[in-house]
Amino acid sequence: MNKDQVRQIRQYSRSLAREWKLVANRACSQGLSVSEIHSLIELSTVESLSVQEVADLLLIDKSNASRALKTLGNQGLVEFKSNDADRRAKDVFITDAGRERVSLVHAEADDQVGCALGMLGAHEREIVGRGLQSYAKALRYSRLQEGFYIRPITAADDHAVARVIRLVSEEYGLRAEDGFAVGDPSVDHMSSVYADKGSRYWVVEYKGQVVGGGGVAALQGGSGNVCELQKMYFTSECRGRGLGRRLVLMALEFARNFGYEACYLETTGELREAISLYKALGFEMQKDSLGDTGHDVCELRYLYRFD
Numbered sequence: 433m434n435k436d437q438v439r440q441i442r443q444y445s446r447s448l449a450r451e452w453k454l455v456a457n458r459a460c461s462q463g464l465s466v467s468e469i470h471s472l473i474e475l476s477t478v479e480s481l482s483v484q485e486v487a488d489l490l491l492i493d494k495s496n497a498s499r500a501l502k503t504l505g506n507q508g509l510v511e512f513k514s515n516d517a518d519r520r521a522k523d524v525f526i527t528d529a530g531r532e533r534v535s536l537v538h539a540e541a542d543d544q545v546g547c548a549l550g551m552l553g554a555h556e557r558e559i560v561g562r563g564l565q566s567y568a569k570a571l572r573y574s575r576l577q578e579g580f581y582i583r584p585i586t587a588a589d590d591h592a593v594a595r596v597i598r599l600v601s602e603e604y605g606l607r608a609e610d611g612f613a614v615g616d617p618s619v620d621h622m623s624s625v626y627a628d629k630g631s632r633y634w635v636v637e638y639k640g641q642v643v644g645g646g647g648v649a650a651l652q653g654g655s656g657n658v659c660e661l662q663k664m665y666f667t668s669e670c671r672g673r674g675l676g677r678r679l680v681l682m683a684l685e686f687a688r689n690f691g692y693e694a695c696y697l698e699t700t701g702e703l704r705e706a707i708s709l710y711k712a713l714g715f716e717m718q719k720d721s722l723g724d725t726g727h728d729v730c731e732l733r734y735l736y737r738f739d
Contacts, residue, residue: 441567463507467492467500469537472509475526476534482515482523491575509533573674580670582679585633585645587623592642593635594620600665604702612700612729613663622647622663630659632686634679636670644670648683651696653724659687660725661697664706676709684713684736694737696722698730710734 464472467490474489475481481489487497501524504510509530515521526534549557585593601607601614608615618625626633626647633647646664650656661683666676687695697715699706715734722733 464533465500465503467496468504471497471500471504472526472530472534473537475510475524476531480513480523480525482521486524504530570674573677576673577675577678579638580643580673580675581637582634582675582682583637585623585626585635585647589635589642589645590621590623593622593633593645596642596644596667597663597665600667606700606702619663625649630690630692632683633663634682636666636675636679638669643667644675644679646676646679646683648687648695650692651723651725654696654722657691657693658722659690659692659695660723661695671705676706677713680709680713684738688738692738694735696736697734698725699732699734700730701732707732 470490471486474486483498483501484494486501487494490497501510501512505512507529509527511525511527512522513525515523549560552560597614597619601612606612606614613619622633622645625631626649628649631647631649634645635642636644644666647662648659649662651658651660654660661680664676664679670676684695695715696718697710698721699710701707711734713736715736718733718735720733721728722735
C-alpha cells in the first residue's frame with residue numbers, strides 16, 4: 433500500500449470522526465457522555481456484564497468504565513448485583529429506564545445514519561456496509577498485533593522456525609510419517625531454502641521469540657509462472673490477531689511483483705481456520721494438484737490468480 437492511499441484513508445477517517453461528533457453532542461444533550469451511552473448500548477444486548485467486560489468492549493481502562501457505570505447507576509439506568517462466583521465483583525444490569533434511554537439514542541442515531549444512507553443507491557449502501565465492516569476489522573487486528581513483528585527470515589531463525597513447525601504440526605496431528613510438510617528436509621534450514629530468487633520466507637516475532645512464519649516459492653515441477661504458498665505455521669500466541677491474513681497478503685504482493693501469474697497451495701481439512709482465510713482472500717478450490725510438491729496427503733488444493 434502506498435503512502436498516498438494511507439493518507440487518503442486517514443482523511444476519510446477524520447471526516448467520519450468529525451461527523452460522528454454530532455452523535456456525541458446529542459449524547460451530551462441528554463446528560464450522558466459517549467462512554468456512558470456506549471455502556472448502555474452494550475448492556476442492552478446481554479443479560480449482564482462485569483466492569484472489566486464493559487472496559488474491554490469500549491477499549492477504555494477499568495477505572496473510566498467504573499466511573500461511567502457509577503454515573504449510570506446514580507441515574508437509575510443500571511444496577512449492580514454481587515457476582516455469585518466472586519462476591520468481591522459486581523455484575524452490571526441495565527434497568528427498564530436504561531432500555532428506554534437506549535431506545536431514544538437508537539432513534540436519533542438511526543435518523544442520522546438513515547438520512548445519510550438515503551443519499552446513496554442500494555449498491556452504494558452495500559459497499560459502505562462491507563467497507564466499514566472490513567475497515568473496523570482491520571483496525572481491530574492492527575491493535576491486536578501490537579508487539580508482533582513480521583520480518584524476513586535470517587539464518588539465526590532456523591532453529592526457532594523448525595521448532596514452531598514441529599510444535600504446530602504436533603498440535604494438529606500432522607505427522608511426518610504420513611507425508612506432511614513437517615517431515616521435509618528443508619524444515620531445519622529454512623533461511624537457505626528461501627534465499628533463491630523468487631522465494632521469500634517471513635517470521636513472526638513476539639517479545640524476541642519466533643512464534644510463526646510462512647513463505648512463498650516457485651512451484652516445484654511447475655511451469656515457472658506459478659508460485660506456492662508454503663509452510664504457514666502459527667503458534668497459539670499468533671492466532672485470532674489477523675497475522676496469518678497479513679502474512680499471506682505480504683506473500684501475494686511479493687509474488688505479484690515478482691511476476692508470478694498465480695499462487696498455489698495445498699492444505700488439509702484439519703486446518704479449518706486456514707481454509708477459511710484462504711477462501712476469504714480469493715483462493716479457489718482446485719480439483720487436480722499442480723506441480724510436484726511431494727505432499728499427496730494434503731487433500732485440499734487452492735489457486736489464487738493474479739489479475
